Amino acid sequence: LPESTVYFRTYFAGSLSFVMYNVFVGILQSVGDSRHPLVYLIISSFINIVLDLVLVGIFHFGVGAAAFATIISQFVSAFLCLRRLMRSPEEYRVCLKKIRFDTGLLRQIIANGLPAGFQNSVISLANVVVQSNINRFGKMAMAGCGAYSKIEGFGFLPITCFAMALTTFVSQNLGAGQYERAKKGASFGILCSIITAELVGIFIYAFSPLLISAFNNDPQVIINGTAQARTVTLFYFLLAFSHCIAGILRGAGKSTVPMLVMMVCWCIIRVTYITVTVHFVPDIRVVFWAYPLTWFLSSVVFLRYFLKGSWVHGFEH
Secondary structure (H helix, E strand, O other), rough: HHHHHHHHHHHHHHHHHHHHHHHHHHHHHHHHOOHHHHHHHHHHHHHHHHHHHHHHHHOOOHHHHHHHHHHHHHHHHHHHHHHHHHHHHHOOOHHHHOOOHHHHHHHHHHHHHHHHHHHHHHHHHHHHHHHHHHHHHHHHHHHHHHHHHHHHHHHHHHHHHHHHHHHHHHHHHOOOHHHHHHHHHHHHHHHHHHHHHHHHHHHHHHHHHHHHHOOOHHHHHHHHHOOOOOHHHHHHHHHHHHHHHHHHHOOOOOOHHHHHHEEEEEHHHHHHHHHHHHHHOOOOOHHHHHHHHHHHHHHHHHHHHHHHHHHHHHHHH
């Protein structure tokens, strides 16, 4: 606990770097530039690795140094993004001397951004409840699920990329009055995302014991991590679908809808299901099944809303 506290406090002391980076990346991605943020993120990742090796591996400064390395690397990526924006075309160039608060624009940003932020915060809190139920099954379960979560982080990246790309694509086309193009692009993006996600899921399903052992080669840890992987990975297409629809709706300015759907399905229903079911069936697989079940529920709701076309009607009229 003391080491966790040190890491936590150091990490959040530098939270300004994460805020800056995400704001700058949001601007670049909104104009279709996703290449430069990727390059800057790769650079910062290498800096993070080198600093970890030096500060922790050589000088043995501990977990606080690992958090410090993350902050420094994130500040570097934020600075590179800002530098790019200061040299961008005039339409979206950032001039530090001209930065001012605009009440009208601030209201629009909050109206679009606050629901997404609130949604992610509530989901994170729900995941704390999920993790606490996993912890009840012992340290081997914790280690196995922790190893799987690292693998899932990599597998989740294509889904995140498609969702962000769809937000940009839909908002640009709706803003330009290209309603049919927005619809076709949204459908094609969803198809690409679910296919990619399922291929990733199949790969992780097949090689999960090997992948888990890369983090921890204890047999019991591998069993627990593999059990979770082989419960949820084949349902990645549901996760991809939900995130893509959420991205499309945010691009259409309807960020409240995905917030409500995910809050109900991924938070309230998931936590209720786990809390009640684990009480009567004390099996860790009950916790694992909470994910595909709630992904299915959110996908059904999102599919119904998407097919109605409500997300584009306001622009057509």
